[in-house]
Structures are given as structure tokens and as C-alpha cells.
Amino acid sequence: MFNLYRLLILCAALGMAETAHADPDLQYLDQMAAIHLTPSTDSKPGRAFVATPLQVLSRQEDWVQVRITGWTQAGAERVIYAAPGIRVLSATLPKSAVGDLILTDTQDDPETGLTWTRTELRGWLHDPALQSDLNQIWARAEPLFAKRCTACHQRRIPDHYTANQWTSHLKVMGPRTGLPKEGQFLIRTYMQHHAKDSARLTQNP
Ligand code: HEC
Incomplete structure (x- = not known):
């Protein structure tokens, strides 16, 4: 019991340390964008989705090289999600690009029997709309939800x-x-980020 308590305190402290050292390069996609493996439109692009967190690695004229980290399901690596087992879409790729993913640790989900792999995608966006504050994106989403999702019934509660x-x-x-x-x-995406289990999205950056 005592050890569990200490563990909880340690976890809380680690969590705080992480927030304190939040990565200044972390940005969010303001809207869906095509993502390319090289800074050119020659190859078939994938798609990166609104509110996906990314780090800017470099810039070349109008192109921005970014790193997106997420999770893929074994056997379905073309789709990158924000957290293992949580289908908040970060990016989808053409088959030809899957070989360029950097796959790291894996996790088995005993509930579904699926294996999830932590994945890093490095790609290029052309003149992307980036946002450093996720709340700016939600400020666009919330009124849409409030207006469009209440025409037939009461407003549902995201969490x-x-x-x-x-x-x-x-x-x-x-x-x-x-x-x-x-x-x-x-x-x-707005509903998912405010869902009952949304804390798991930030636990797996
Ligand atoms: C054109 C009418 C209409 C609109 C617009 C609408 N809904 Fe619904 N919604 C329904 C009806 C009818 C039901 C009852 C169950 C069903 O038909 O599936 C329902 C049920 C639901 C449920 C409960 C489902 C369950 O199984 O418990 C949720 C959650 C929900 N709606 C969310 C939304 C959201 C979010 C939006 C906006 C993106 C939305 N609704 C827009 C008609 C609508």
C-alpha cells in the first residue's frame, strides 16, 4: 500500500516535470495537410490530420520537415493513431511509404489481442498551417458542435x-x-480529445 502511494507521487512528479519542460517546437496541424517523404510533390503523399501534434525539424523554402509520433496497429501500419488502441487519427500513408516509418517499442493490448507499435514518421508539408495552441483549433470546433449537433437532440456530453x-x-x-x-x-477530433479517456492521448506523446 505504502509503495503504491509512493509510486503515485513519483508518477505525479514525473508528469509535472514533463509539463514544465514542454517542447517549445511542438506544434499542431491547423487543418488536414498532404505529407510527403521528400520536399517535392513527385511521390504520392499521405495525409496528416487536424490537431495532430508534430515537431518542426527543418525548413526548405516553402517546405517544412516535421516529425509525427504515434502508434500503428501491427499489420496495418499505414494508419497512425495518437495512442495505442485509441483511434484518434494522426496520419495515413500510401503503402509505398510504410517502409520509411521508424518503428520502436511494441505493446500488446490484452483486451483486443492487438499489438501496437510506437511509430515515428518524418515527412514534409508544403506551406502548412500550424498552430502552437490546441485551444485555437477547439475554438473553431466547439461552435460547430454546439450548432450542428443539437438540431435533433440535446447536446451530448463529450466525456x-x-x-x-x-x-x-x-x-x-x-x-x-x-x-x-x-x-x-x-x-x-474535438469530441475525441474531450472524451472520457482523453488523458491517454497526452500520456503517449
Ligand atoms: C438529423 C438529426 C441528427 C443530427 C444533426 C445529429 N444527430 Fe445524434 N442522434 C440522432 C438520432 C435520431 C439519434 C437516436 C439514435 C440513432 O438514430 O442512432 C441520435 C443519437 C445520438 C447519440 C447517442 C447514440 C447512442 O447510441 O447512445 C449521440 C452520442 C449523438 N447522437 C451525437 C451526435 C453528434 C455529436 C452530432 C453532431 C456531429 C449529432 N448527434 C447530430 C439524430 C441526429
Whole structure:
């Protein structure tokens, strides 16, 4: 019991240390963008999604080289998610780009039997819209949710559902709003980041 208590204090202290040394280069994608393996449009791009955290590594004219870290499911490495088992989309890649991913530690999820691998993607964005404050993105999402998701029923509470439940709900509810895909996706991402299990998103940067 005593040890568990000490462990909790240690975890809290480590968590605080991490916040205190927050990476100044950390940025968020302000909207969906094409991501290329080289600073050119020659190869087939992947997609990086709104609110995905990334680090800027270098710049070359209008191109910005970034690093996105996330998690992929074994056998389905083309899709990068924010945390193991939590389907908050960070990026999707063409098959040809999967070989360039840097795969590191793996985690087995006993609940689903799936294996998740921590993944680093280095790629180039052309003149991307970046945002250092995630709240600026939510300031765009929240009114969409408040207006478009209350036409037929009461406002739902984001943290009454898990991030993965929001994926399913938005598949059905998104199209009912009549919004373009990008607006629906923004609401989905907003709901996921405010879901019951959203703390796990920042535990796995
Ligand atoms: C055109 C009407 C309409 C709009 C717009 C709409 N909904 Fe719904 N929603 C429904 C109906 C009807 C139900 C009842 C269950 C069903 O049909 O699946 C429902 C149910 C739900 C549920 C409960 C599902 C469950 O199984 O517990 C959630 C959560 C939800 N809506 C969220 C949203 C969100 C978020 C939006 C905006 C992106 C939205 N809804 C927009 C009609 C709508």
C-alpha cells in the first residue's frame, strides 16, 4: 500500500516535470495537410490530420520537415493513431511509404489481442498551417458542435463516451449535420480529445 502511494507521487512528479519542460517546437496541424517523404510533390503523399501534434525539424523554402509520433496497429501500419488502441487519427500513408516509418517499442493490448507499435514518421508539408495552441483549433470546433449537433437532440456530453465510441458515433451523426467532411472530422477530433479517456492521448506523446 505504502509503495503504491509512493509510486503515485513519483508518477505525479514525473508528469509535472514533463509539463514544465514542454517542447517549445511542438506544434499542431491547423487543418488536414498532404505529407510527403521528400520536399517535392513527385511521390504520392499521405495525409496528416487536424490537431495532430508534430515537431518542426527543418525548413526548405516553402517546405517544412516535421516529425509525427504515434502508434500503428501491427499489420496495418499505414494508419497512425495518437495512442495505442485509441483511434484518434494522426496520419495515413500510401503503402509505398510504410517502409520509411521508424518503428520502436511494441505493446500488446490484452483486451483486443492487438499489438501496437510506437511509430515515428518524418515527412514534409508544403506551406502548412500550424498552430502552437490546441485551444485555437477547439475554438473553431466547439461552435460547430454546439450548432450542428443539437438540431435533433440535446447536446451530448463529450466525456460520457470514449474516443473510439466517438469514431463510431460520428460515422452516423457526422453526415446528418450536412457539413462537409472536413467539418465533420473536426467535430470528431474535438469530441475525441474531450472524451472520457482523453488523458491517454497526452500520456503517449
Ligand atoms: C438529423 C438529426 C441528427 C443530427 C444533426 C445529429 N444527430 Fe445524434 N442522434 C440522432 C438520432 C435520431 C439519434 C437516436 C439514435 C440513432 O438514430 O442512432 C441520435 C443519437 C445520438 C447519440 C447517442 C447514440 C447512442 O447510441 O447512445 C449521440 C452520442 C449523438 N447522437 C451525437 C451526435 C453528434 C455529436 C452530432 C453532431 C456531429 C449529432 N448527434 C447530430 C439524430 C441526429
